[in-house]
Every structure is written in C-alpha cells, then in structure tokens.
Amino acid sequence: MFRRSYELMEKMLKVYVYQDGEKPIFHQPILDGIYASEGWFMRHMEANENFVTEDPGKAHLFYLPFSSRLLELTLYVRNSHSRTNLIEYMRNYADMIAAKYHFWNRTGGADHFVAACHDWAPAETRGPLLKSIRALCNADIEVGFSVGKDVSLPETYVRSAQNPLKNLEGNPPSQRPILAFFAGNMHGYVRPLLLDYWGNKDPDMKIFGPMPHVKGNTNYIQHMKSSKFCICPRGHEVNSPRIVEAMFYECVPVIISDNFVPPFFEVLDWESFAVIVLERDIPNLKNILVSISEEKYIEMHKRVKKVQKHFLWHSKPEKV
Known part of the structure; x- marks a missing residue:
C-alpha cells in the first residue's frame, strides 16, 4: 500500500513554494553543520522541476521556505534567554501569507508545511503555524509534536557542503x-x-x-x-x-x-x-x-x- 501510494505521489504531487520572505531567514539554505537538513530540503525543493508548480491553483501542498537556524542567528538577542521575538516574527509571516493569499484560509494552513531543524523550531512554529504540517528535527511529543500530522526530520550532520557524503563508510x-x-x-x-x-x-x-x-x-x-x-x-x-x-x-x-x-x-x-x-x-x-x-x-x-x-x-x- 505504501509503495503504491508513493508511486502515485511521485506522479501527481504538486507543491507551491511561496516567494515571499526576505533573506537570510527565507530562501537562503545553510548546507553544513548539524542543522543542514532544513537547508538541503530547501535547496532541493526550490529547484525541483517535478513537484514544484508556479500555479498555486494546482498545488496540493504549500511550502514556507524558512530557516529556523538563520531565524535564530538573525534575531536572537544573545543571553536574553527569550525567543519571543522569533515566535512573533513567524506569527507575523503567517498572518501576512493569510492576508495576501486565499490558500491559507481554505484549510487554516493545514495544507501548508515547513521543514525546520533547529531545536527552537517547535516554539517558532506555534500560533497559526501549529495547524500546518511541521517537519521537525526536534520531534518531541511533550512539546507539541503531533503524530499523524507532523513529520520527524532526520538531523543529519553534514561536514562538507561540497561533498555531503564525505567519509561515508564504517568498519565491518x-x-x-x-x-x-x-x-x-x-x-x-x-x-x-x-x-x-x-x-x-x-x-x-x-x-x-x-x-x-x-x-x-x-x-x-x-x-x-x-x-x-x-x-x-x-x-x-x-x-x-x-x-x-x-x-x-x-x-x-x-x-x-x-x-x-x-x-x-x-x-x-x-x-x-x-x-x-x-x-x-x-x-x-x-x-x-x-x-x-x-x-x-x-x-x-x-x-x-x-x-x-x-x-x-x-x-x-x-x-x-
């Protein structure tokens, strides 16, 4: 059943990628380090010619291409021990998308998704984004990860952005x-x-x-x-x-x-x-x-x- 469903997905699925959002928080993937999974996903999804559609009317899913790592690097006030401004930033972004396009309001964002690997991503995607599909490395059921809706994203430490498979092997x-x-x-x-x-x-x-x-x-x-x-x-x-x-x-x-x-x-x-x-x-x-x-x-x-x-x-x- 899964194989058949996957084959149909490959043939049919269309994703609309929002162009809204300024760099570096949006559209600027980090391709190395422990949070690289969100960057590689963003890079490949934005460049994909099979799944991505420029016509949102044909889309099954809508991708919000933000980097939780760059959100932290850009806005977090060092030693403040507060993520309030990061959460508010993403709340304002979701509100902007909902006001500018009618797609969000059809489902309350349930057919929208993010891919985020930083530890703080569950907090950053609260509020209106909580109804969306969240692909998170920090997949913790105690802090709101919803099994059946959200997706556990592998936290893959990429040591070389030029060669992500460098040193791939182990001893027998x-x-x-x-x-x-x-x-x-x-x-x-x-x-x-x-x-x-x-x-x-x-x-x-x-x-x-x-x-x-x-x-x-x-x-x-x-x-x-x-x-x-x-x-x-x-x-x-x-x-x-x-x-x-x-x-x-x-x-x-x-x-x-x-x-x-x-x-x-x-x-x-x-x-x-x-x-x-x-x-x-x-x-x-x-x-x-x-x-x-x-x-x-x-x-x-x-x-x-x-x-x-x-x-x-x-x-x-x-x-x-």
Whole structure:
C-alpha cells in the first residue's frame, strides 16, 4: 500500500513554494553543520522541476521556505534567554501569507508545511503555524509534536557542503572491538547520568565528555567506525545528530531519549536496526547491549547499512 501510494505521489504531487520572505531567514539554505537538513530540503525543493508548480491553483501542498537556524542567528538577542521575538516574527509571516493569499484560509494552513531543524523550531512554529504540517528535527511529543500530522526530520550532520557524503563508510563487524561509544558535551540531564554511570568505569564502554579537537574530527569518527553500538543520548532537546551520524559510519545507534519520535517511524522498523533504551535504564545499559547476540547484532548492522540511504543528502537528489 505504501509503495503504491508513493508511486502515485511521485506522479501527481504538486507543491507551491511561496516567494515571499526576505533573506537570510527565507530562501537562503545553510548546507553544513548539524542543522543542514532544513537547508538541503530547501535547496532541493526550490529547484525541483517535478513537484514544484508556479500555479498555486494546482498545488496540493504549500511550502514556507524558512530557516529556523538563520531565524535564530538573525534575531536572537544573545543571553536574553527569550525567543519571543522569533515566535512573533513567524506569527507575523503567517498572518501576512493569510492576508495576501486565499490558500491559507481554505484549510487554516493545514495544507501548508515547513521543514525546520533547529531545536527552537517547535516554539517558532506555534500560533497559526501549529495547524500546518511541521517537519521537525526536534520531534518531541511533550512539546507539541503531533503524530499523524507532523513529520520527524532526520538531523543529519553534514561536514562538507561540497561533498555531503564525505567519509561515508564504517568498519565491518569483525573490526569493531569497542562495545559502545559516546563522546560529547554534557548539556541536558541525560548525558551527565550516562557519564556518571559509565565514564572510565568499564573498558568495553568508551563513554567520554568532549574529546580533544583534532583536525577533521578523525579521533571521534574512528571511534564510531570501530564501535558496535554508538550511544545517542538526548541533550537539551530530544533530538541528536548522533543517530544519523552513527548510521553514516555503520554503527548501530542506541537511542536514549524518552518522548522522541524517530524519523520515518511510519515506514521503518527502528527496533530492527537500532536499540531504544529508556532514560531510567542507563544503569543497566551494558547488560542490555551484551544481551544482544552476535547473530542479532550482525543482522542489525546489515539493516543499518540498508536503511542508511534514507538519511543521506546528495548534491543532486537521487531516488533510493
């Protein structure tokens, strides 16, 4: 049923892209960094000749091409701890679209959508945009992510805008001597717990704080390529670029983030290629991982390689 529906979508779907909105917040994609997914989506959608229509009367969906990252960089007042002006900016934009065009008012914005990857995007898309389809990296059901309406967008860390697939590969299972690996900043409440229970306490569990910076981040990448399981704990928010990063280097992701809705969960069986651990089960993390048989791990590793293609950005769109 999904395949047939997808084939019909490819033949029929038309999207109208609003030209309204000034750069840099609109129409100026960022193509590298941890928020790059929203930029690559914007770039490919605005340039698409198959789906995009210049006639809004023929459109099934309407795209509002804003960058949540550039909204933050442009308008956030440093150290103010307030996002009120960002929320108000997007509210005013939606009101302008509704006043200028009649398409919004037909459905209350329900056939309009945004793609936004910054942690603050759920807040920025409140108000009138809340009725729209929101493709969000911060897919947190506790802060208003609506399963069945909203879309969980992969947070893909793109290290090179010129070559988004740079260093794509990992070691085979036989060359992964490390059971589990994590390194990163200690923001949020989960990561300090992870470090407290497992940091420097077990040779099989390589759990660190921030690793010393090395050109190209080679030490961190090599650890991911040499580990069976890559731990992906939430930070301040439920999402983590490590989930896709793990799959990029063919490491089985271990997601520790209650209330997170994984990307494409409607069509991908996440439990077949990832381990999902409740935050309260951090003390039992090693037991959970060693209970996975070698046979099952090898199958999970194969499936990571199989689904990897769904989380990659290409310089030119490719059908997978």
